[in-house]
Amino acid sequence: MKRIAGLLTAVLVLASAGIVWADNPLSINGAGATFPYPMYSKWFDDYHKKNSNVQINYQSIGSGGGIKQVTEGTVDFGASDGPMNDDQLKAFKDKHGFGILHFPTVLGADIPTYNIPGVTAELNFTPEALGGIFLGKITKWNDPAIASANPGVKLPANDIVVVHRSDGSGTTYIWTDYLSKVSDEWKNKVGKGASVNWPVGLGGKGNEGVAGLIKQTPNAFGYIELIYAIQNNMPYGKVKNSSGAFIKADLASVTAAAAGAAKDMPSDFRVSITNAPGKTAYPISSFTWLLIPEKFSDANKRDAIKGFVSWMLTDGQNSAEALSYAKLPKEVVVKEKQALTQVQ
Amino acid sequence: MHGAGPLTGSRSFVSRLRDGDEIVRLITFVFAASVVLVTLLLVYELWIGSSLPRHKFGFHFFVTSVWDPIADQFGALPFIYGTLVTAAISLILAVPLGIGAAIFLAELAPARVSDVLQFFIDLLAAVPSVIYGVLGVFIVIPVMRQYVQPALKNTLGFLPLFQGPAYGVGFFTAGIVLAIMVIPYIISVSREVLLSVPRDQREAALALGATRWESTWKVVVPFARAGIMGSIFLALARALGETMAVTMVIGNTPTISTSLFSPGYSIAAVIANEFTEATGDLYLQSLIELGLVLFLLTFILNGLARLLIVATSQRGSGMGQA
Amino acid sequence: MSPRLRWRKFVSGFMLTMTGVCAVVAVVVLFFILGYLVYHGSTSINWNFFTKLPAPLGETGGGMANAIVGSGKLLLLAALIGVPVGFLGAIYLAEFSGTTVAFIVRYAADLLNGVPSIVIGIFAYILAVLPFKHFSTLAGGLALGLMMIPITLRSTEEFLRAVPRNLREGAMALGASKATTIATVIVPAAYRGILTAVLLAFARVAGETAPLLFTALGNRYWSPGWNQPTSSLPVMIYNYALSPYEDWHRQAWAAGLVLLGLILVINILARAILSRGVAVPRS
Numbered sequence: 006m007k008r009i010a011g012l013l014t015a016v017l018v019l020a021s022a023g024i025v026w027a028d029n030p031l032s033i034n035g036a037g038a039t040f041p042y043p044m045y046s047k048w049f050d051d052y053h054k055k056n057s058n059v060q061i062n063y064q065s066i067g068s069g070g071g072i073k074q075v076t077e078g079t080v081d082f083g084a085s086d087g088p089m090n091d092d093q094l095k096a097f098k099d100k101h102g103f104g105i106l107h108f109p110t111v112l113g114a115d116i117p118t119y120n121i122p123g124v125t126a127e128l129n130f131t132p133e134a135l136g137g138i139f140l141g142k143i144t145k146w147n148d149p150a151i152a153s154a155n156p157g158v159k160l161p162a163n164d165i166v167v168v169h170r171s172d173g174s175g176t177t178y179i180w181t182d183y184l185s186k187v188s189d190e191w192k193n194k195v196g197k198g199a200s201v202n203w204p205v206g207l208g209g210k211g212n213e214g215v216a217g218l219i220k221q222t223p224n225a226f227g228y229i230e231l232i233y234a235i236q237n238n239m240p241y242g243k244v245k246n247s248s249g250a251f252i253k254a255d256l257a258s259v260t261a262a263a264a265g266a267a268k269d270m271p272s273d274f275r276v277s278i279t280n281a282p283g284k285t286a287y288p289i290s291s292f293t294w295l296l297i298p299e300k301f302s303d304a305n306k307r308d309a310i311k312g313f314v315s316w317m318l319t320d321g322q323n324s325a326e327a328l329s330y331a332k333l334p335k336e337v338v339v340k341e342k343q344a345l346t347q348v349q
Numbered sequence: 350m351h352g353a354g355p356l357t358g359s360r361s362f363v364s365r366l367r368d369g370d371e372i373v374r375l376i377t378f379v380f381a382a383s384v385v386l387v388t389l390l391l392v393y394e395l396w397i398g399s400s401l402p403r404h405k406f407g408f409h410f411f412v413t414s415v416w417d418p419i420a421d422q423f424g425a426l427p428f429i430y431g432t433l434v435t436a437a438i439s440l441i442l443a444v445p446l447g448i449g450a451a452i453f454l455a456e457l458a459p460a461r462v463s464d465v466l467q468f469f470i471d472l473l474a475a476v477p478s479v480i481y482g483v484l485g486v487f488i489v490i491p492v493m494r495q496y497v498q499p500a501l502k503n504t505l506g507f508l509p510l511f512q513g514p515a516y517g518v519g520f521f522t523a524g525i526v527l528a529i530m531v532i533p534y535i536i537s538v539s540r541e542v543l544l545s546v547p548r549d550q551r552e553a554a555l556a557l558g559a560t561r562w563e564s565t566w567k568v569v570v571p572f573a574r575a576g577i578m579g580s581i582f583l584a585l586a587r588a589l590g591e592t593m594a595v596t597m598v599i600g601n602t603p604t605i606s607t608s609l610f611s612p613g614y615s616i617a618a619v620i621a622n623e624f625t626e627a628t629g630d631l632y633l634q635s636l637i638e639l640g641l642v643l644f645l646l647t648f649i650l651n652g653l654a655r656l657l658i659v660a661t662s663q664r665g666s667g668m669g670q671a
Numbered sequence: 672m673s674p675r676l677r678w679r680k681f682v683s684g685f686m687l688t689m690t691g692v693c694a695v696v697a698v699v700v701l702f703f704i705l706g707y708l709v710y711h712g713s714t715s716i717n718w719n720f721f722t723k724l725p726a727p728l729g730e731t732g733g734g735m736a737n738a739i740v741g742s743g744k745l746l747l748l749a750a751l752i753g754v755p756v757g758f759l760g761a762i763y764l765a766e767f768s769g770t771t772v773a774f775i776v777r778y779a780a781d782l783l784n785g786v787p788s789i790v791i792g793i794f795a796y797i798l799a800v801l802p803f804k805h806f807s808t809l810a811g812g813l814a815l816g817l818m819m820i821p822i823t824l825r826s827t828e829e830f831l832r833a834v835p836r837n838l839r840e841g842a843m844a845l846g847a848s849k850a851t852t853i854a855t856v857i858v859p860a861a862y863r864g865i866l867t868a869v870l871l872a873f874a875r876v877a878g879e880t881a882p883l884l885f886t887a888l889g890n891r892y893w894s895p896g897w898n899q900p901t902s903s904l905p906v907m908i909y910n911y912a913l914s915p916y917e918d919w920h921r922q923a924w925a926a927g928l929v930l931l932g933l934i935l936v937i938n939i940l941a942r943a944i945l946s947r948g949v950a951v952p953r954s
Contacts, residue, residue: 214913377759
């Protein structure tokens with residue numbers, strides 16, 4: 006008995022010593038979207054290298070989780086690619102007594118990716134095809150709705166395996182926001198949101214889970230953020246935009262989608278740029294936001310977060326394009342710097 | 350004055366106190382009581398934490414199959430269905446295999462072999478569930494998708510059970526992974542129970558001219574029946590509550606389907622996936638109500654299991670009078 | 672030999688062989704699992720795995736050093752909660768209590784034991800995360816500790832009860848108080864069994880993932896102190912295995928091997944201790 010007690014105490018002492026010895030850095034916790042996770046994990050890592058006393062731990066649990074946990078107050082900031090709606094903003098304000106601010110960080114795109122045995126070509130997708138597939142009305146790859154946009158590609162008669170998100174996702178929000186704009190049936194039947202009642206499909210957890218599922222399942226089809234397809238060498242298709250052109254998602258087309266919004270950016274930065282006008286615009290683009298409370302009780306945390314956002318708006322933007330995220334338009338950066346002063 | 354005898358009933362409170370007995374009694378009582386308090390608190394929190402959906406949906410919660418966070422409509426049916434179906438599949442696979450193995454270990458194998466094999470089977474029970482999930486993702490799903498499901502479709506495809514596209518994920522795959530996880534429980538407990546059946550039962554049967562198998566199957570196993578049933582209930586309770594392995598292979602889609610190949614969802618899996626992000630009280634509390642349902646299911650089953658296992662050991666000591 | 676007897680003998684041989692097949696299948700599955708894990712895990716384990724922190728998404732060269740330490744801290748906390756409650760509660764049940772109280776406590780412990788681990792996670796979230804507005808190692812340790820309690824309690828009680836009466840009575844005949852008897856005679860006699868119980872409870876919670884999902888959450892860095900979210904091996908395995916990155920898959924295998932190895936070692940150790948001898952009455 007005594008020996009056990011002694012052993013336990015020794016271990017405890019060593020463990021506590023292990024904690025004391027490490028120079029306690031300021032630990033900030035954030036959670037939310039998987040859409041920008043490759044960017045954020047690089048940013049937080051780079052920022053930590055520059056400021057070794059600040060450790061920003063970001064957990065990608067999905068935009069829904071980001072909104073929920075920052076509202077509960079269990080994390081210091083959240084991240085989402087679907088802006089908080091009025092009810093959620095009100096809920097935050099009711100709970101804390103002050104509001105929460107949205108700060109756009111980068112621009113990204115939801116792309117349709119697929120794993121069709123024997124097909125390596127870049128497929129074209131019309132809005133009708135996308136809506137029909139996700140509504141469960143188009144069930145085979147060689148359906149005329151898909152084939153007509155892809156003359157010259159031999160599509161098999163296999164069943165399409167639809168894959169969507171099983172967790173509350175901003176990526177889903179962007180996708181369903183777009184579908185609601187281009188398909189009345191989708192808008193009435195399913196609607197837009199971070200978690201919807203999917204008519205068909207398998208659920209994967211996070212952008213990573215969906216990409217993993219599609220990669221492993223023949224005839225699979227789903228939506229993920231652009232960088233996940235690039236990092237995993239997955240083929241993705243072009244989408245027909247509002248001007249009638251089939252556009253592939255890349256820096257130029259995503260930036261074009263944001264061009265109009267940049268000039269008319271609302272002061273709370275909540276804006277949707279899906280199905281944006283413009284000949285070269287990619288129709289399923291979106292901003293993604295950090296959700297930062299207006300007030301912090303801990304001055305150190307507040308300063309650290311503000312420091313990060315300032316860095317993100319200047320130096321951070323330079324590493325966005327390497328990861329296929331488009332930089333923020335200049336006008337937006339200026340507005341954000343001003344908005345940052347509201348965080349106290 | 351020190352107590353006179355070992356049985357403390359006659360000593361005064363003060364002398365017991367001085368000896369430290371009463372203090373030790375009090376301290377240990379507090380710890381023992383804390384176990385009860387924690388359990389009560391757990392049930393209380395689950396009950397309180399699910400008050401909104403209980404009042405709003407009432408009984409409908411159990412028969413609605415819509416799970417729509419946008420429309421604030423929550424129904425538990427797909428999850429209850431998925432939980433029960435995967436558990437049923439796992440038992441259908443694990444029970445015959447498990448009891449067969451237990452019979453072998455208890456009746457046929459030499460004691461040494463039996464002990465060594467039991468040791469290994471106990472190790473199987475110690476493998477963490479997330480590892481079963483990983484193996485499910487990397488081995489079982491591709492095998493199911495490429496070989497097993499197409500083969501079943503070709504041979505038994507006229508049954509609604511085996512129709513539909515072969516995704517690899519789904520009820521069947523989850524059932525198989527669960528079966529592997531619960532076999533060790535069935536084997537361990539059944540073997541114990543079979544070993545405790547008195548020798549004279551077997552010998553009486555053999556003396557009357559039964560073959561080895563007849564003596565086992567018609568005399569020993571029925572004798573141990575209650576305990577074996579108990580082990581099955583224990584395995585069932587484990588299968589119902591299993592989270593990680595299931596969510597990695599079931600497809601995470603709230604669907605009710607007669608096809609075993611269909612993707613589905615279980616109570617534990619949906620809680621694991623959606624709990625951290627459930628915005629809105631009704632959503633979160635509906636998940637907690639699902640947790641309460643799961644708790645009640647496992648509670649009832651565990652209770653039955655223990656009753657049955659106890660019944661065996663009592664019968665074992667009571668019978669044997671010729 | 673009559674045809675009927677021949678048939679019965681055939682059935683007997685056949686069925687008994689089938690039971691052998693069942694046993695073989697069960698064991699083969701185990702060896703397959705172990706072998707697969709060992710093969711994939713050992714090819715992925717490298718020095719990086721044990722010493723480096725996770726790298727940003729998409730980059731290689733990261734490791735799980737913080738997850739290993741995180742799991743260690745969580746298990747330490749779990750033991751600090753589970754062992755004293757289980758041990759002291761068991762002493763009460765075995766030595767002091769009357770039958771009704773004993774029944775209630777045992778029933779509660781069995782109930783707690785049967786609670787699915789995800790529900791324990793919900794409970795710990797409500798108790799230890801919401802009020803403090805923090806995901807933390809503490810909350811994770813609490814969840815795991817709650818799971819350890821019933822196992823330690825019931826097993827320790829069994830071993831305490833197994834200590835033969837004559838040892839107790841001998842001590843008391845010499846004038847020892849109950850407390851002294853417990854401390855100097857009964858517990859040392861049951862020592863091996865109790866240690867086994869603790870080790871087995873440890874092994875059981877070491878691999879638990881679900882309760883950690885909403886208590887300890889996760890951390891890309893070292894988790895300072897006890898109040899911050901922390902990484903842990905099971906959660907990392909879960910996240911990495913479901914991702915599309917080859918590098919992460921390899922790390923998941925390595926972590927799986929380390930975790931399984933740890934649990935198996937604990938199990939084997941526990942059995943070895945137990946088989947060396949529980950107190951045997953000398954008559």
